[in-house]
Amino acid sequence: MSAVLRSRTLARGIKPLGPPPLRVIPRIIALGFLSLRPFNTLYAMRSARVLKNARRIIALCKGNTCRSPFLAGYLIRRAAELGVSLPPVVSRGLLPQNGDPSSPAAVETARRFGVDLSTHASCSIQQETIGPSDVILVVMPLHLADLARLFPGSKPKFIYIGLLDPADHAPFVLDPYNGDAGTYHHTYQRLQRAVDRLLSESYR
Numbered sequence: 001m002s003a004v005l006r007s008r009t010l011a012r013g014i015k016p017l018g019p020p021p022l023r024v025i026p027r028i029i030a031l032g033f034l035s036l037r038p039f040n041t042l043y044a045m046r047s048a049r050v051l052k053n054a055r056r057i058i059a060l061c062k063g064n065t066c067r068s069p070f071l072a073g074y075l076i077r078r079a080a081e082l083g084v085s086l087p088p089v090v091s092r093g094l095l096p097q098n099g100d101p102s103s104p105a106a107v108e109t110a111r112r113f114g115v116d117l118s119t120h121a122s123c124s125i126q127q128e129t130i131g132p133s134d135v136i137l138v139v140m141p142l143h144l145a146d147l148a149r150l151f152p153g154s155k156p157k158f159i160y161i162g163l164l165d166p167a168d169h170a171p172f173v174l175d176p177y178n179g180d181a182g183t184y185h186h187t188y189q190r191l192q193r194a195v196d197r198l199l200s201e202s203y204r
Helices: 003-011 022-030 037-051 068-084 105-112 144-151 181-202
Strands: 056-061 089-093 133-138 158-159
Touching: 022 144, 037 158, 037 181, 056 068, 056 144, 068 089, 068 181, 105 181, 133 144, 133 181
Parallel strands: 056 089, 056 133, 133 158
Antiparallel strands: none
């Protein structure tokens, strides 16, 4: 980050992102084991317990225009269909800017999954207060490092949503930003399957 951008960022009260704190690197590496079937089953059960004890659910991605707003929107819609009562569900981005809309491709693809992103505007997590009763749905493991730097000592709970996709246990859900309709559909389909599994494990 340039000195000018850093000074502007600090002046706005926004914390700049940097290299990951060393203490979170082993946790990120360990996620590879959770992709293996026996560990993945246990992780799904653990995630269900975490979700049921949440006071607030935060879907998180980088810019809060593609993945996290869809993830939050689909979670809310699917829970309502199942008659499940959830705590407040919001979506946030790691980047500092607010007010960016979802792309036309994101809006159109999300609509096919029953999620309306037409009026969505991005919102940064950097102005939030994060606590131990928050549950953060993470789409990329490296975002854990950014959160540790932004909110040291906050100790929220995490669910790596990609690990819950029964068709693909990869812990990361790739960013479809600037991709074509097929790219968005693949990403949203992974998030759909993961949410369906999470809710089925949590509210059997």
